[in-house]
Amino acid sequence: DTGGKKFAEVLRPGKGCCLECYPDFPMRCISGQFYGMPIEIFTCCSCTLESWPFFPKMKAWPKQLGFLNGLPTFGFPHNYLFCDPVCCECVGKGPKMKCGLTGFPCICVGNPCSCCACFCPCPTWTTKELPITSTIKYESFEVTSDGQTAGSVQFQFRGNSPFQSGYTHDEEKPLFAAMEIAKDGITGLVSSAILVARSFGLGLPTPILAGLEVQNKSPSYDGEVSTDLTAEVDALMEALDDNNRVTKKCTVGKRNVNGYTLLAVGYDNAWARIGPIMVCGGKSSKRKDCTNKEKFVNAVKLAREGGSRPLFLFRFYMEDPEREIINRNTLKDVDNKFYDFFYTGGREQVRLACTCIRFWKFPFNCTVEKQHLCSIGCGNRPRKRVIPVDAVKPSKAPAQLLMTPGKKMVQPKNAWEQPARADNK
Numbered sequence: 001d002t003g004g005k006k007f008a009e010v011l012r013p014g015k016g017c018c019l020e021c022y023p024d025f026p027m028r029c030i031s032g033q034f035y036g037m038p039i040e041i042f043t044c045c046s047c048t049l050e051s052w053p054f055f056p057k058m059k060a061w062p063k064q065l066g067f068l069n070g071l072p073t074f075g076f077p078h079n080y081l082f083c084d085p086v087c088c089e090c091v092g093k094g095p096k097m098k099c100g101l102t103g104f105p106c107i108c109v110g111n112p113c114s115c116c117a118c119f120c121p122c123p124t125w126t127t128k129e130l131p132i133t134s135t136i137k138y139e140s141f142e143v144t145s146d147g148q149t150a151g152s153v154q155f156q157f158r159g160n161s162p163f164q165s166g167y168t169h170d171e172e173k174p175l176f177a178a179m180e181i182a183k184d185g186i187t188g189l190v191s192s193a194i195l196v197a198r199s200f201g202l203g204l205p206t207p208i209l210a211g212l213e214v215q216n217k218s219p220s221y222d223g224e225v226s227t228d229l230t231a232e233v234d235a236l237m238e239a240l241d242d243n244n245r246v247t248k249k250c251t252v253g254k255r256n257v258n259g260y261t262l263l264a265v266g267y268d269n270a271w272a273r274i275g276p277i278m279v280c281g282g283k284s285s286k287r288k289d290c291t292n293k294e295k296f297v298n299a300v301k302l303a304r305e306g307g308s309r310p311l312f313l314f315r316f317y318m319e320d321p322e323r324e325i326i327n328r329n330t331l332k333d334v335d336n337k338f339y340d341f342f343y344t345g346g347r348e349q350v351r352l353a354c355t356c357i358r359f360w361k362f363p364f365n366c367t368v369e370k371q372h373l374c375s376i377g378c379g380n381r382p383r384k385r386v387i388p389v390d391a392v393k394p395s396k397a398p399a400q401l402l403m404t405p406g407k408k409m410v411q412p413k414n415a416w417e418q419p420a421r422a423d424n425k
Contacts, residue, residue: 016093020050024103026308029111029365032271032282045107046308050100052093099274102228103309116362124355126372127348129263129289130380134221134317135159138402141214143181143191151181153191154403155198159221171221173207174199178403219255223263223316224287227253228309233300236262236314240293246316257316265290266313267303282306287313291348291383301367348383351375 024046031040055072140154155174169175177195181188196202197209219225227233232252239250244262251257269282278284283306290296303310353375359368 014092015054016052018052018054018091018093020048020052020100023047023106024308026103028308029305029363030105030108030282030307031305032269032280032307034280040111040113041105041108042111043105043108043308045105046103047106048100048102048104048309050097050102052095052097054092054094097273101272102270102311103307104271105308111362113362117358118360119356119358121354121356121373124353124357124370126351126353126355126375127289127291128351129291129383130347130349132263132317132347133159134219134223136318136402137218137220139214139218140216142216143179143187145187150187151179151191153177153179153194156402180403215254216256217254218318219257219260219316223260223318225253225255225257225314225316226311227314228311230309233312237293237297237300240296242293244290244292244296252314260316260318262290262296262314263317264288264315265296265299267299267306268311268313269303269307270311271307282310287315289348298368302369305365305367347380349380350378352378 026043026046028043029040030043031038033039058068058071058073061068135158136156137159138154138156140152142149143151143153154177156176156178157171157173158169158175159171160168177199179188179191179195181191194209194212198207198212201207235250236246236252236257239246239248239258240262241247246257246260246262249256249258264287266285266287268284270278270284271281272279273281283302285299285303288299290299300312303312353372356371356373357368358371360366
């Protein structure tokens with residue numbers, strides 16, 4: 001402000017370079033395929049060399065060459081003879097990798113005994129997560145005053161029903177905005193102005209701050225998040241409880257997943273890729289149901305068997321904090337033709353499967369790998385929890401995430417042993 005007091009700052013992180021190159025030293029056995037031929041190697045050193053090209057659109061070319069406007073630049077000046085806003089914009093990192101090597105083994109030793117393993121076919125009970133659509137996401141940022149955190153601002157978004165509905169709304173406009181400020185004065189005034197400018201159009205087609213980017217974002221409505229950073233996967237493993245609910249602040253793929261439940265895990269172990277074609281790589285898996293922490297830990301071990309830097313593919317879900325509408329769980333006496341589709345928690349299908357289980361692989365790999373040969377459905381039920389919700393210890397309970405009227409986000413240390421404090425002042 002005019003008094004020299006700073007209460008906000010704008011961060012504009014760079015895109016990064018279009019070319020990434022660095023080594024890694026996994027020092028472990030890795031399984032994979034090279035042009036369809038299975039291989040097993042002990043990798044001492046691997047290399048990552050990836051191309052992430054960025055091609056801005058051409059513009060401002062003269063009338064005689066107007067057909068070039070709107071085409072990718074392919075490295076040429078993108079604004080005729082002038083670059084706006086910066087020169088050489090094409091060297092920035094693009095949104096998608098086009099080709100390159102990811103954790104490609106450079107120094108390695110072959111393992112001729114890789115085919116030695118023990119398998120056992122047996123019948124098992126397995127579960128399959130039924131499709132569920134999240135209807136909420138949020139964005140938030142902290143407000144500072146004199147270098148100290150003075151509160152926070154939060155924008156909540158609501159998605160439309162995945163089924164045919166007579167009411168729809170813009171899912172990218174905030175449906176609810178809230179703030180909590182510990183101090184009065186200019187800090188609260190500016191926070192209120194940001195709420196209004198981000199939420200209301202005020203006669204304009206879109207709100208003034210519709211393009212406001214904040215760093216603390218939740219996963220989108222589909223809940224899909226991906227990361228290839230080992231530190232993020234290890235932090236997620238530590239933050240999960242036995243029911244796969246994230247119990248503390250955790251960032252995965254630039255998304256805050258605190259309070260979310262992990263539903264599915266997949267991984268991509270391509271070592272060399274040209275566009276969509278994988279030249280060589282380890283075993284990959286699409287997103288599969290993962291309903292407890294034990295399954296998650298096992299999936300991470302299997303992913304790391306096939307590469308030094310697997311790309312993990314997660315799907316999260318936040319249970320809707322609002323009260324459930326009528327369904328067969330909340331009201332037993334409903335007509336058989338009642339279309340029952342809305343649940344705040346997940347449901348799963350129980351299946352009887354014939355499974356081939358690998359329980360040992362040369363030399364000392366005892367990670368269990370299950371391959372379902374065939375299965376048959378035997379009904380569905382609410383998602384079974386390893387530990388009932390009421391039995392969760394206070395230290396493992398997740399923090400309150402969504403601002404609601406009459407509740408404070410900042411809770412005492414024993415917040416899970418007593419109700420949240422009401423703020424009626």
